[in-house]
Amino acid sequence: MKRQDQECRQLRALVQDLESKGIKKLIGDVQMPVAAVVVMACSRADYLERTIKSILKYQTSVASKYPLFISQDGSNPDVRKLALSYDQLTYMQHLDFEPVHTERPGELVAYYKIARHYKWALDQLFHKHNFSRVIILEDDMEIAADFFDYFEAGATLLDRDKSIMAISSWNDNGQRQFVQDPDALYRSDFFPGLGWMLSKSTWSELSPKWPKAYWDDWLRLKENHRGRQFIHPEVCRTYNFGEHGSSLGQFFKQYLEPIKLNDVQVDWKSMDLSYLLEDNYVKHFGDLVKKAKPIHGADAVLKAFNIDGDVRIQYRDQLDFEAIARQFGIFEEWKDGVPRAAYKGIVVFRFQTSRRVFLVAPDSLRQLGVEDT
Structure with missing residues (x-):
């Protein structure tokens, strides 16, 4: 009995000692990550450095919630050296020596390699590391100050509403002349990409049928998003500065360079x-549309x-939409019957x-339950 008392006293003394050293507080602060953050990289060390610096500026204070990974496709020594020079992140390397067979003449091999890399990296993070959510960034992005708070709020939505497929930090029509409200968020039937978060359950569905190339356009097909939607902000929480990349700068000057990166600290909590x-x-959304004044001509x-x-403004069809969009200067592009950033047309x-x-499709008001006036 004496021995038991003695052991109890020793144990109590040890606990008090640990408490005095702040261990109790430390254990109390340990939490499950909100999401892993992965930067998809290949061969642009200068771009990657700018991206890492932008992320670390805001991630350092929330590192336990958002563990950071760099996933490199291939063996570019400068990218590898740069990634390994940071203690604050985990480096992953995808080495793929299998030859790429493009399906159509003149296609860029890069799009096939990118799709393979995405599948490998997401399989690693969801299945090997067992994260419940992953935020995907590219090696030519800067993030806004409230990026992580935004995604924490988004994680709650993703968990609550299974009709949401992903949370994005990007608005295709987020050029500074088209945005105002940093608090405003929207649902869309069009996958925006460019800084987005998905859940493990969604990846488990997508991974086995992941495409050989053009993964982002594949996600925009109705057969793959299956009626689910995407959340995006009015004002972007990522800025894409990469003029030189696989898409060869085709949209950069018109659509990417003028993007407004949010500079307001929104209290998402x-x-x-x-x-x-x-x-x-x-x-x-129906109430907003209903209150808007119809104009024609x-x-x-x-x-x-x-x-x-x-x-x-009601448009008749895709050609009519493109003509109106061109006049305003917004994206004209459609994929699988859906205009970029559209919700119910x-x-x-x-x-x-x-x-x-x-810009309203012929059937949109009916879908929203709004009477045409």
């Missing part, structure tokens, strides 16, 4: 985002400019001021 849940959003841009409040953007312009 206190924000009620329940309006984005599937059952609430149809009414929320070839001079719709001029009319939109002269009206103070929100406006809506509607593309929304700000025009010069805080006024919103809604």
Whole structure:
């Protein structure tokens, strides 16, 4: 009995000693990560360095919530050396010696290699490291100050609403002339990519059927997103500075360079985002569209400019949409019947001021339960 008492006293003394050294506090602070963050890299060490510095500026204070990985495709020595020079991240290397057989003449091999690399890296993070969520960045991106808080709020939405396939930090129509509100978020039927988070359960579904190339356009096919949608902010939380890459700078000057990177610290923790849940959003978005003034005619841009409040313009078909989009300067592109950034056929953007312009498909109002006036 005496021996037991003695052991108890020794144990109590040890616990008190540990508490005094702050171990109790340390254990209390240990938490499950919100998401792993992976930067997909290949051969651009200068770009990668700029990206890592941007991430570490905001990730260091939340490192336990967002463990950082660099995944390199291939063996470029400068990229490898750079990644290994940082203690704050984990380096992964994808070495793939299998020859690439393109399916059509003139295709770039790079798109095939990128798709293989993505599959390998996400399999590693979800299946080997067992993360529940992963945020994917590329080696030519800078992030906003509230990037991590935004994704923490997004993780809650992703868990609550299975009709959300991914959370993105990117708005295709996020050029500075088309955005105003750093708090505003939207649902979209079009996968934005460029800084996005998905869950393990979604990856388990996608991994076995992952495509040989063009993985982002593949995700935009209805047969793959299967009616699920994507959350994106009005004002981007990532900025893509990579003029030289696999897409050969084709969009850079017109669409990427003028993107507005958010510079406002939004308090996402206190924000009620329940309006984005599937059952609430149809009414929320429908009310915005309903209040917008309908305008018609070839001079719709001029009319939109002269009206103070929100406006809506109906387009007849894809060709008509492209003509209207061209006049405003937003993305004209569609994939599998869906315009970029569209929700139920509607593309929304700000025009010069805080006024919103809604480009509305013939069937959109019916889908939203809004009566055409």
